[in-house]
Each structure stands twice: as C-alpha cells, then as structure tokens.
Amino acid sequence: MSTALRLSEKLEQLTWAGRTAQRLKEEIDGLLQAGSLSIPKEPGGWWHQYVCPRHHTELAFDPLQVDAAEFHCPHGCVIEGEEYHGAWLVFKHQSLARVALQAAAVYAALGEVSYASLSKRLLVEYAEQFPLYPVHPEAQSWMLKGRAFHQALTEAIWSTTLIRAYLLLRDEGVAFEAAEQAAIDAFLGLLAGSMEEYRHILIHERNNAENNYTAWLNASLSCVYAARGEQAALEALIEGQGGFKHHLSIGVKPDQMEFEGSTYYHVFVLRAYLISAEMAQRFGIDLYATTGAEGQSMRGMLEVLADMADDQGALPALHDGPLARDPYAREIAEIAEQGLAIYGIAGLAPVLREAYRQLGAASGEQLEALLYGSGEAAGVTSPGPRPARLWPDSGFVLGRAAGNPLSFLADFGEHGGSHGHYDKLHLTLMHKAQTLTPDLGMVPYGSSMRKSWFAETASHNTVSLDGRSQAPHEGRCVRYEVTETAVYTWLQSTDGYEGCTMNRHLLLTGEWLLDWFQVELAGEESKRIEWWMHPVVEPKAGQQPYGMDEVYTLLIAAQDAPADAVELERPLPIVGQYLASEAADGNGAAQLHASYELGASLHTEATVFHTALVQPGDELLAIGTPGDAVDPSQPLTAMLHRRQDRRADFIHIYRAGSPVELTRLSDKEIAISVPDLSDSITRIQLRDDQGLLFI
Structure with missing residues (x-):
C-alpha cells in the first residue's frame, strides 16, 4: 500500500487527518511569508558542534531564518564561528528537506497545487545544487565524507526525506519537465555512486558491516532504487552482504536490541529499516515480517521500546x-x-x-x-500492565512487581563501543509519576562534557573507585527470578577495576525495592569505594555543611591512554553531609531517611521514601553535579555514599507513599519493616552462593 493511498484513506475515514493537514499547511505558509525557503549554496557541517561551549546546551535553531551568523544559547550566549555556521546549515538543509516532504503531503491531502509546486521547486533546486557541493574538505578524518554535509551518514538521512517527497509527488501524478527530471536523475545517480562506495568501504575494507551507518546507506539506496524502478538492485541490496537481512542479523542482538545497547541508536537504525521496508513495499516485497538469523525483527525492536519506556512513555537514554x-x-x-x-x-x-x-x-x-x-x-x-524483562544478550534487566508503582532498569551488558559508557551495574529507578534516577543522557558530541562527565562512571547510579571510572567491560547476570510477588536479580562485575568484585542485588516486591550493593577488593590496600545516586529532584533529608570549598575530584583519562598520560580532573563541590539517625542497631549501623516529591509538573504528585543503612565509617555526601544532558548548566544534587575500606555494603531501600525501616542483624542479614503495615517485618539474608533470600 503506497503512502498516497494511505493519505487518501485517512482524509476519507479519519476526522483528525484533515485538521492535521490544515495545520501543516499553515506551518508552511509561515515559512513562505518569512522568505526562508531558499536552498543554501553552502554544504552543512557536523550538527554535533551546534552546542554552547559554556553551558553545553544545544543552540537554538529557527527555521524562519534564511541564514545566520550568530547562534543563540538558551541562556543568552551569542556565539559566532564557522563551525557553528556549518552546524546550523545541517539543521537548515534538513528542515528544507522536511518542508519538501510536508508540502507534498499537504498537496496529497488537500489537493492545493501550490504546495506541489513548492515541493517540486525544492527538490529540483537541491538536485541542481548537489553536484556543486564539494566532497566535504572540512570533514573530520574519521568520517565518511558527504557532499551536502560533513558526513555521508547525514547525507543518507537527508536524501531519504527528499526522495520520499519525490515519490509522493509522483504517486499523486505530479509531472516533472524534461530538464527537471534530468536534474533529479543526475542527483540520484551521483547519490547512488556515493552510497555504494561508502557501503563497500564499511563492509569490505573496514569489515564493519554492523555499523549503524550501513542501515542508513541501505535506506538511502533503497529510496534511489525505488525512485528509479530498479527492483533487481533493491532485491540484491536486501539479500547481499551488509544488506537489509544481513544487517538485521548482525546489527541487532537476538534479544531485539541494537548491538550498541543505546536506545537512541536503536531508534536510529529501526527508522532506517522502516524506510527500507517502505521502499521494498513499492515492489510488492514485504520486509515488515522479515526476521534475522536469530529471530531479530522490526516488530521485536519496537516491542523493546514499548517495554523499556517508563509509565509516562519516556524512553531511557541508555x-x-x-x-x-x-x-x-x-x-x-x-x-x-x-x-x-x-x-x-x-x-x-x-x-x-x-x-x-x-x-x-x-x-x-x-x-x-x-x-x-x-x-x-x-x-x-x-x-x-507490563511484565519484568531480561535482555540477556544486550545486558539489561527491568523489574516490575504487581501493586508497586516503583520499577527499575539496570545495565550489566557490553560496554557499547564508541557509544558506550563506563556504567556497568547502573540503576534507573522509576515511579509511575516520574523517573527518579534516569541515565542523564548525552550532550552533542562537540561538547567537552561528553567525555569529562556524561560517559563517566560518576555520572551514573553505580559504584566508582577513588574518583576513577570503570574500564570498558561487560558484567553478567548471575541470577534473575520472577515470581507472582517479587522480582530478584543479582548482577556482577569483576573487570571494572583490577582486583575488584562488585555484586548488585535488586529485590522488588509489591511494597518496596531493596538495593544491596556489595563491593570487595583483593589485596591489602583500601580505596574510596563510592556509591552514586543521581535523583532529578532535590531530596528532602537532613544535611549539615561539609566544609569550606571542599570538592570531590573526578579523575578522567582515556581508558586506553598510555601509563604516563596526564589525567584530567573535574572538581565537583561537596555541598553538604547527610545526617543519619543517632539511634544505631546492635551492629552499629544507623539509618538515613530521605524523600523525593515526584511528578509535580505532570499533576500526578507522589512521594518516594528512601532509607539507607549507614555503617560506622561511612560518609553520605551531597555533591553538586552538572544537570542532565538537556541542560547541564542547571545543577543537580547527587548522593554519594562512600567508604574508605577494602569492602563495602551499600544497603538502600525505596518505597512509595511511606517510609521503611532497616536494621542490620549481621554482616549478611537485615530486617525490613514498614511501620504503617502490621506484621510487616521481613528478614533478608545474603548468601554468597545463592544471593538474597527471604528468611
């Protein structure tokens, strides 16, 4: 079924379709009135450089502008420079391609010829300009170079939008004059040559067929072949090495996650697959039900997203x-x-x-x-209701239990290559009203904070040693058990630090979530063992000042740097020390009580209560950190539970609605009581060979 047929059906059958088409028409009218729909004669740069060097926020882009020499940060900075202009041009070229598709859709929906003319004008002007863009001389050395952009990857994405517009116009019977068609044919030929060359480099010269690039080079070529009616070429692309079926088999894990373990790149690759399937459908080829060698499928990839999203529908930034x-x-x-x-x-x-x-x-x-x-x-x-899930190949586990508004997502899998973080055993804690401790995301790659904070261990909800990040490594799931009343997982890491074994035990019942994180070092030397938690709302807990201008020092060095490389430092202010209760149990442990008010912006307020066991010698510090990747300049307050020792047990418990009491009965046993529930004392024992057990 073609896109045009779907549009005509929607206008006949769905009341919202006509309203949506009208709104999209008005959006185009605003751009026309501003005179902003002119094709830039300069190629685009690298969009990741479109970031404020001071605040590390993405700069603003206004599609109404014809050109720009100054670029604005949301906090008032005005920035100039060629690299920023090149990045701005990426947004401009992409927005114009989107207008071409949008205008074609408005014409298909409403039948107003002027919008077909606008779409056709943009397509022809780009087709005529494309050969005049140079193979980008300013692209970085690692990039596959494009013409209209630094990266061939960006070019592939942009080209699919333009060609979809062209196909939609053709479906609607829009005719192109001979000179116009000749320009488009030349564009398609030049584009195909580039995409085929880069596929050869990736697949055969670099032996890197699983790269997410490949999916987009395939999508771009699929669009070219559909536009030129080349069914044999498309079939060869689907079946060949690095083609649709092969990439689905090697670029996606058997558990349906994209191989880098990144939600963003999972969406990125899936979108390319869907475009390829849309083009194949034009020849009567159904890729929507196609499976990879180990059962990978687009349906499975979509179901991963449905499973991983929090209750608001937000996807985690893994x-x-x-x-x-x-x-x-x-x-x-x-x-x-x-x-x-x-x-x-x-x-x-x-x-x-x-x-x-x-x-x-x-x-x-x-x-x-x-x-x-x-x-x-x-x-x-x-x-x-959604069940608990384990993604054993990708290394993620999601806990949900009936009756508990809390849930969790933990990461134990592969590092993730160039897109990975030093974050094994990271914990995302979610409530139905809001995610409390998300992965904070990643800033555009042009920001220095990519490697100096957001990829580092200390920016995640896991354990670091002496201010240093973990080595790139893979943990393992020792045990995963789901019953009618609870979810339990035991995650382990032995390669993050030399001689360090980390075990994270997560037990979710209908009432609470217990997080028992145990760290043990080989040898006689003690280290600062540091348990991090990054809530996105300010905790309510007793604090006292820690000291004048005292800082926590995060040490940053490339994991593969030579031994004599100079480490960078990121000092983080220690803004306070959390106060534990004075009452201690028979083993000398006290309790810290904190709470978090969630969902205020969503009008679904909820409170999560947090209790931590504080052993003699433990410190619980409030650390001022950068904000999330949307705006790092808006600071957050992290909780750092640390201990100078060869061994540490960080025992924390969370409950929605009312607090929980924790008591340390012995080194390996605790008691959990919920004051507002009678007969609610639960004893939990940690056994080295079995993990957490109800006693």
Missing part, C-alpha cells in the same frame, strides 16, 4: 543518546506511528504521546501522524 530533543522526538513519533499502524503494538501509544508532548503537539497534529499514523494511539488509554 549509553550515548539525548535525553530529549525535538528532532529525536520526531524520529520516535515516526517509528511509533508505524509500530501502531502496522503491528498494532498498543504499548507504543504512551511512547507516541510522550514524543508529541515533547514537541508541544499533544493532539498529535504532526507530519508523522499524517504520513504514517492510523489514529490508533488515541484509542489506547492504557496498554495494560
């Missing part, structure tokens, strides 16, 4: 990837609309609604809805 940004939200909306329309995955409805909320379009009146949507999300008020 490994590299933004926590939130508008272009990413549009990508999520595009694949979620298709997941609902093609596969009927109800769990994607909250994901779609959250994407549109981030775009300021709660009613979903967006191009993605018009092109790919079926209106299914509106009919799904709740996808129903």
Whole structure:
C-alpha cells in the first residue's frame, strides 16, 4: 500500500487527518511569508558542534531564518564561528528537506497545487545544487565524507526525506519537465555512486558491516532504487552482504536490541529499516515480517521500546543518546506511528504521546501522524500492565512487581563501543509519576562534557573507585527470578577495576525495592569505594555543611591512554553531609531517611521514601553535579555514599507513599519493616552462593 493511498484513506475515514493537514499547511505558509525557503549554496557541517561551549546546551535553531551568523544559547550566549555556521546549515538543509516532504503531503491531502509546486521547486533546486557541493574538505578524518554535509551518514538521512517527497509527488501524478527530471536523475545517480562506495568501504575494507551507518546507506539506496524502478538492485541490496537481512542479523542482538545497547541508536537504525521496508513495499516485497538469523525483527525492536519506556512513555537514554530533543522526538513519533499502524503494538501509544508532548503537539497534529499514523494511539488509554524483562544478550534487566508503582532498569551488558559508557551495574529507578534516577543522557558530541562527565562512571547510579571510572567491560547476570510477588536479580562485575568484585542485588516486591550493593577488593590496600545516586529532584533529608570549598575530584583519562598520560580532573563541590539517625542497631549501623516529591509538573504528585543503612565509617555526601544532558548548566544534587575500606555494603531501600525501616542483624542479614503495615517485618539474608533470600 503506497503512502498516497494511505493519505487518501485517512482524509476519507479519519476526522483528525484533515485538521492535521490544515495545520501543516499553515506551518508552511509561515515559512513562505518569512522568505526562508531558499536552498543554501553552502554544504552543512557536523550538527554535533551546534552546542554552547559554556553551558553545553544545544543552540537554538529557527527555521524562519534564511541564514545566520550568530547562534543563540538558551541562556543568552551569542556565539559566532564557522563551525557553528556549518552546524546550523545541517539543521537548515534538513528542515528544507522536511518542508519538501510536508508540502507534498499537504498537496496529497488537500489537493492545493501550490504546495506541489513548492515541493517540486525544492527538490529540483537541491538536485541542481548537489553536484556543486564539494566532497566535504572540512570533514573530520574519521568520517565518511558527504557532499551536502560533513558526513555521508547525514547525507543518507537527508536524501531519504527528499526522495520520499519525490515519490509522493509522483504517486499523486505530479509531472516533472524534461530538464527537471534530468536534474533529479543526475542527483540520484551521483547519490547512488556515493552510497555504494561508502557501503563497500564499511563492509569490505573496514569489515564493519554492523555499523549503524550501513542501515542508513541501505535506506538511502533503497529510496534511489525505488525512485528509479530498479527492483533487481533493491532485491540484491536486501539479500547481499551488509544488506537489509544481513544487517538485521548482525546489527541487532537476538534479544531485539541494537548491538550498541543505546536506545537512541536503536531508534536510529529501526527508522532506517522502516524506510527500507517502505521502499521494498513499492515492489510488492514485504520486509515488515522479515526476521534475522536469530529471530531479530522490526516488530521485536519496537516491542523493546514499548517495554523499556517508563509509565509516562519516556524512553531511557541508555549509553550515548539525548535525553530529549525535538528532532529525536520526531524520529520516535515516526517509528511509533508505524509500530501502531502496522503491528498494532498498543504499548507504543504512551511512547507516541510522550514524543508529541515533547514537541508541544499533544493532539498529535504532526507530519508523522499524517504520513504514517492510523489514529490508533488515541484509542489506547492504557496498554495494560507490563511484565519484568531480561535482555540477556544486550545486558539489561527491568523489574516490575504487581501493586508497586516503583520499577527499575539496570545495565550489566557490553560496554557499547564508541557509544558506550563506563556504567556497568547502573540503576534507573522509576515511579509511575516520574523517573527518579534516569541515565542523564548525552550532550552533542562537540561538547567537552561528553567525555569529562556524561560517559563517566560518576555520572551514573553505580559504584566508582577513588574518583576513577570503570574500564570498558561487560558484567553478567548471575541470577534473575520472577515470581507472582517479587522480582530478584543479582548482577556482577569483576573487570571494572583490577582486583575488584562488585555484586548488585535488586529485590522488588509489591511494597518496596531493596538495593544491596556489595563491593570487595583483593589485596591489602583500601580505596574510596563510592556509591552514586543521581535523583532529578532535590531530596528532602537532613544535611549539615561539609566544609569550606571542599570538592570531590573526578579523575578522567582515556581508558586506553598510555601509563604516563596526564589525567584530567573535574572538581565537583561537596555541598553538604547527610545526617543519619543517632539511634544505631546492635551492629552499629544507623539509618538515613530521605524523600523525593515526584511528578509535580505532570499533576500526578507522589512521594518516594528512601532509607539507607549507614555503617560506622561511612560518609553520605551531597555533591553538586552538572544537570542532565538537556541542560547541564542547571545543577543537580547527587548522593554519594562512600567508604574508605577494602569492602563495602551499600544497603538502600525505596518505597512509595511511606517510609521503611532497616536494621542490620549481621554482616549478611537485615530486617525490613514498614511501620504503617502490621506484621510487616521481613528478614533478608545474603548468601554468597545463592544471593538474597527471604528468611
């Protein structure tokens, strides 16, 4: 079924489609009135450089501008420079390609010829300009170079939007004059040559066929072959080395996660797959049900997202990837609309609604809805309860228990290569109202904070030693057990630090979540063992000043740096010391009580109570840290539970609605009591060979 047919059906059958088309038309009218729909004669640079060097926030882009020499940070900085202009041009070229597709969709929906003319003008002007862009002389050495952009990757993505616009116009019977068609044919030929060359480099010269680049080079070529009617070429691309089926088999794990373990790149690759499938469908080839060698599928990849999203529909920012940004939200909306329309995955409805909320379009009146949507999300008020999940190949575990609004997501898998973080045994703690301790995301790569904070261990909810990050490594899941009343997982890391064994035990019941993190060092030397927690709301807990201008020093060095390399330091202010209760149990342990007010911005307020056991010699410090990747300049307060020793047990428990009391009965046994529930004392024992056990 073609995109044009879907549009005509929507206008006839769905009341929202006409309203959405009208809104998209008005958006184009605003751009026309501003005179901003002119093709830049300069190629784009690298969008990751579009970031404020002071605040590390992405700079503002206004599609109404024809050109720009000054670039604005949300905090008032005005920045100039060629690299920023090059990055701005990336956004401009991409926005114009989107206008070409949007105008074609408006014409297909409303039949107003001027929008077909606008789309055709943009397509032809780009086709004529494309040969005049140089193979980018300013691209960085590691990049596969493009013409219209530094990266061939960016070019591939941009080209799919333009070619989809071209195909949609053709579906609607729009004719191109001979000179116009000749320009488009030349563009398609030049583009195909580049994409085929880069596929050869990646697949055969670099032996890197699983790269996410490959999926997009395939998508771009699929669009070219569809536009030129070359079914044999498309079939060869699907079946060949590095083609659709092969990439699905090697670029996605058997548990359906993209191989880098990054949610962002998972969405990124899945979107490329869906474009390839859309092009194949034009030849009657169905890729939507295709599976990889170990059962990988687009349906499975979409179901991962439905499972991993929090109860608001927000996706976790595992490994590299933004926590939130508008272009990413549009990508999520595009694949979620298709997941609902093609596969009927109800769990994607909250994901779609959250994407549109981030775009300021709660009613979903967006191009993605018009092109790919079926209106299914509106009919799904709740996808129903979701179970606990283990992704054994990718190394993620998600805990949910009936009756408990708390849930967790933990990371024990592979490092993730160039997009990985030093974050093994990281814990994301979620509540139905809001995620409390998310992965903080990743800033654009042009920011120095990519490697000096956001990839480092100390920016995650896990354990570091002496201010240093873990080595790149893979942990393991020792035990994962789900019963009718509880979820238990035992995660282990032995390669993060030499001679260090870390075991994280997570036990979720219908009432609470217990987090028992045990660290043991070989040898006689003690170290600062540091347990980190990064809540996104300020904790309510007793504090006292720690000292004048005292700092925590994070040591940063490339993990593969030579032994004599100079380490960088990032000092973080110690803003206070948390006060534990004076009462100690028979083993000398006291308790820290904290609470977190969640969901205020969502009008679903909830309180999570947090209790920590504090052993003699432990410190619990409040550390001022950068904010999340959306705006690192807005500081957060982390909790650092640390101990100078060869061994540490960090025992923390969380409950929604009311607090929990913890008592240390022995080195290996604790008691948990919930004061507002009678007969609620639970004894938990930690056994080296079995993990946590109810006693």
